Amino acid sequence: MTDKVIDENLAVSLQGVRKCYGTKVAVENLTLELKRGELFAFLGPNGAGKTTTIKMIVGLLQPNRGEVRVCGHHVGSNGLAAKAKLAYVPDQPFLYEKLTGREFLYFVAEMYNLTKTQRDERIARLMERLDFSEYIDQLTENYSHGMKQKVVLAAAMLHEPTVLVIDEPMVGLDPRSIRTVKDLFVERTRAGGSVFMSTHTLDIAEAVADRIGIIHRGKLVAVGTLDELKSQAQKDHSLEEIFLGLTESADEC
């Protein structure tokens, strides 16, 4: 597979992607593009194919058909270059339980080759923003789900990635932290980064997303800005009603 940069302006590109689990088609003919500086919210019912799509973007799953590129780099054939541009926060946050939060962040910083000054400055800033400085020197095994989520988010943002891919970012977070995380995402996109976020929290998608995609039974049933979705659904209502309407009509088809 060639790895020439196709479009400098594209952060993530999925072209005609199909992924099957045995006989079950999880994602079917998915074509989706995420521009630089864009915050994209990916919505869909349980089992719709959101996590499968995300795993293909970050290179954990390989599509049966089609191709996935991150910042122009083919994920399958040039994974290391693609991974260098992105950070991933899975739905089940992974942490080494016998490390403290700080030790884990140091580990991530060293993986991404940050200098000591960069590392210390960014950790201090992120911990303050996430109101987490008090707990950073405890073993992560003692953290609640929300606390783990904060550390994993901080780890993902530590090297200021070009593309941030997040599966359910707000689960377990308190309202203040949700607000902080939303602000961080918006700041990231203003600085030229892109955020690809899968979520069930529709009002967050409504509030911060530049564009929204809705996937249902593996197929992209709608994509666009909130206004475009409203016109597509022919309803001037909340995202929740549009989401329910689009997924119901897809069921009927």
Place this chain on the structure above:
Amino acid sequence: MSVEAPSERRPLIGLLLRVKARSLSNRAKKAMDEAPIRLSITVLLVGFIWFALYFMFKIVFRSFERTPLEATVALPLIFNFFFMAMLAMLTFSNAIIAYGALFGKNESAYLLTSPLTPLDVVTLKYIESLVMASWALVLLGLPLMVSMARLVDHSNRILFFCLYIAFFLAFIPIPGALGLFIAWLAARAFPRRATRAVSVLVGVAILVLVIWGMRSLQTADDAMEAWLRNFQARMRFLRAAFLPNYWVASGIDHAIRHQFFEAFMYLGVTIANACFLSWAVVRFVARYFDGALDRAMVGRGDGIRYVPASGWGVAGWLFFYLPKSLRTIATKDLRVFMRDPLQWSQLAILFGLLFLYLSNMPTLRIQLSGAGWRLMMPFMNLCAVSLILATFTCRFVFPLISLEGRKLWLIGLLPMKRSRVLWAKFAFAMTITLAVAMSAMTMSLIVLKMNLFWSITHIVVIASICFGLCGISVGLGARLPMYDELNAARIANGLGGTTNLLASIAMVAVVLTGVGIATWQSRHLSFFDTPEPSSIVLCFFSVLTSAIVGLVALRLGGDHFAKAEV
């Protein structure tokens, strides 16, 4: 200013190993801070068993010292058998652990989305599975080494120790690399049921080997000399020069005989092969890792549907004697157990081997004409069954409580005392071990036409050993749990699991010593004779010992479990 990870290959294995070392030191520090008594008891128990093994091996080597000619013939054969068995067992355990570490954990997925290359991840997991699968072998191999040193001159002992340890360390990567390759192959070829496939494949291989071994022990000629010659001839393949067990066995044998040049030569061969195999397998698996991981993840996503009724029916019948609340827990445990191929296939292999051995007893050309042998053979079978039961309870029963760790919130809310959960686990383990052990012993006793008193005694003794072993494993499982670990094999291989194994073997040794002495005293009895009162008293106390040990362990575990906070 964004700092992108370098897209060039940058080896980060050193960083990963440092993180693991840090993790380990934090774990040790926490254990010392929070449970110093528990840690001290564990260390003491390990020390105790270490010395027990040392003295046992010392007796064996003392007899070799007295009979140097026999030692010359027997030692290389014993080492060859030992390292061949180790090769098979370590390959199996490395395959299981490597599969879990590479394809079953969030860590691999997390690391693969970072700037690490698959080579870094596979190398890390290879080293991890080597350590996890082999540390107990090294620990238990040391008393063998120290006791063997008596066959070596004082002046050469330091060199012998160094060589011996070097042979162990050089040998371990070979089954490690084979296990890693099998794990990768299983993920590629059988993504949906990889663990079952690995278990079945290894199980079939072991059974074929054992059937072949049993046939090797048989010969039409009853004469011991002819039998030995035939046996040696059939076992010749073990001494094939291309097998790792041959290099290590020959090297240690040469070291004992002070032929250090030859010993170093074999060490060089072992190290060279271990390095090459590790390098080739790790590179190969890393090269094709993405595809295997994809297949393993896709396999997990394609859900298997289960029919609920049948398992419940069998379980209900099996645990008919339990009150409903305990029966519900035991039934749940049985269902979970039967749906985990890693668990039931190992059990099937373990007991399949036992029954194969017992069913082949009549075909062995061992002279059983003497009354003493007729009594000692069933006793040796009792020893074999007991030791297999000890292994079984450590591997399968000990992790039961730890595996409930993440569900303790549910157990805590059940309308029953927590101690009853412990009793349910005990009843579950006891029912299965008792059924298998009683069948095995009855089979052995019928085949060997043993004295009536001793037949009944052996049945009672094995039942009491089942009680003691299940009590120890459930009790220590609750006393030394690993609630944050989801892998039963890792729980059994941990410090608590090893303590449990050592305690179980110690109990079996004590009980069997009593029964052994009583058996020896009665070696001249015929079928209906009653033994001396002293023999009966010895057996009674042996049975009592296992019952008391089981109850005390359950009590200790119960108290701790009642207060457990997760």
